[in-house]
Amino acid sequence: xxxxxxxxxxxxxxxxxxxxxxxxxxxxxxxxxxxxxxxxxxxxxxxxxxxxxxxxxxxxxxxxxxxxxxxxxxxxxxxxxxxxxxxxxxxxxxxxxxxxxxxxxxxxxxxxxxxxxxxxxxxxxxxxxxxxxxxxxxxxxxxxxxxxxxxxxxxxxxxxxxxxxxxxxxxxxxxxxxxxxxxxxxxxxxxxxxxxxxxxxxxxxxxxxxxxxxxxxx
Numbered sequence: 001x002x003x004x005x006x007x008x009x010x011x012x013x014x015x016x017x018x019x020x021x022x023x024x025x026x027x028x029x030x031x032x033x034x035x036x037x038x039x040x041x042x043x044x045x046x047x048x049x050x051x052x053x054x055x056x057x058x059x060x061x062x063x064x065x066x067x068x069x070x071x072x073x074x075x076x077x078x079x080x081x082x083x084x085x086x087x088x089x090x091x092x093x094x095x096x097x098x099x100x101x102x103x104x105x106x107x108x109x110x111x112x113x114x115x116x117x118x119x120x121x122x123x124x125x126x127x128x129x130x131x132x133x134x135x136x137x138x139x140x141x142x143x144x145x146x147x148x149x150x151x152x153x154x155x156x157x158x159x160x161x162x163x164x165x166x167x168x169x170x171x172x173x174x175x176x177x178x179x180x181x182x183x184x185x186x187x188x189x190x191x192x193x194x195x196x197x198x199x200x201x202x203x204x205x206x207x208x209x210x211x212x213x214x215x216x217x218x
Contacts, residue, residue, distance in 0.1 A: 001064075002160060002192040003029040003052065008061035010047055021047050023215030024061070031159065034183065034193045036203035039212035045196040046164055048212065052194065053088050053162050054078040066159055084112050087158035087191075089182075091165040093145045095137040101148050102133040109155040116155075123151040127181055143174035150182050154189060161186060163195045167202060179205060 008025040011018050021044040029035050039045050050056045052063055054070055063070040066085060073081065082088070087108065095104050105124065109115040124130050127147040137145055146166065153161060166182070167175035179202060186193050195206060203209045210217045 001028050002031040002033075002066055003027075003194070004062070004064040005048075005052065006062040006064075008048070008051065008063065009059045010044070010051060010056075011059055020215060022051075022058075025212070025215070025217050027210060027217055029160075029192045029194055031192050032187070032190050033208075034186065034206040035195070036206040036209040037194060037196045037212055037217070038198070038200075038203050038209055041198070043212050044215060045212050049088075049162050049164050049194065049196050052160075053086050054081050055088075083108070084156075085159045087153035087156060087161045089146075089149050089153050089161065089163040089166045091168045093137070093142075093149045093169075095145060095148055095152070097137050099136070100133065101129055101135050101137070101140070104137070104148055105129070105133075105151050105155055108152050109157075112156040112158075114156050116157075119157070120151075120155050123154055123185070126185065127151050142169050143171075143178060146170060146178050147181070150178065150185070154185050154191075157189055157191075159191055161191050161193045163193065163197075165197055166195065167197070167199060172201075175199070175202070 005025055005027045008022055010022040011020045025048060037045050051058045105120055106115055129147055132140060132144060167179060170178060197203055
């Protein structure tokens with residue numbers, strides 16, 4: 001099993017007191033599997049994604065990624081995990097504005113020590129980015145920027161890809177095109193894919209879907 005989450009709990013301190021966001025989440029994801037996580041806005045979907053991506057710490061429970069428990073890891077080890085094994089596609093793209101498309105595409109792969117010019121060239125072609133390689137993010141449309149974000153993530157060949165509302169800023173037609181490309185490329189790399197989404201159209205394209213409600217998944 002690529003990803004195993006057991007009895008995961010997370011709370012936040014607010015002005016009104018302690019807010020229990022996750023009350024004991026359990027989920028599993030196999031290598032090559034595509035899973036959608038749905039639920040109402042504010043239910044904790046993004047929080048769960050950030051915990052799995054080792055971006056935040058959890059209060060209780062367990063997260064195992066490819067046989068490695070995240071709980072005991074220190075900050076450096078968490079950073080190493082994100083660099084080498086986990087790729088994250090954010091809703092806001094998070095491209096580096098001072099870098100060209102070509103440099104953005106190579107960025108994570110270089111950090112992971114997996115820069116493969118042939119693979120990155122293939123990604124550029126498949127994602128329709130070849131003629132934009134010298135452009136900067138601000139010169140691209142939203143759909144083009146999301147393609148760069150997906151390419152940047154896949155360039156490092158992560159074992160697990162986490163996508164947080166990857167089509168939230170795109171129109172329906174562009175969304176369908178981007179997701180089709182992402183699913184094709186994910187299948188070719190054999191990575192596991194966990195997508196947080198409000199979109200029933202997107203959720204239906206995954207292998208299965210889970211609903212997060214009242215801090216639990218079903």
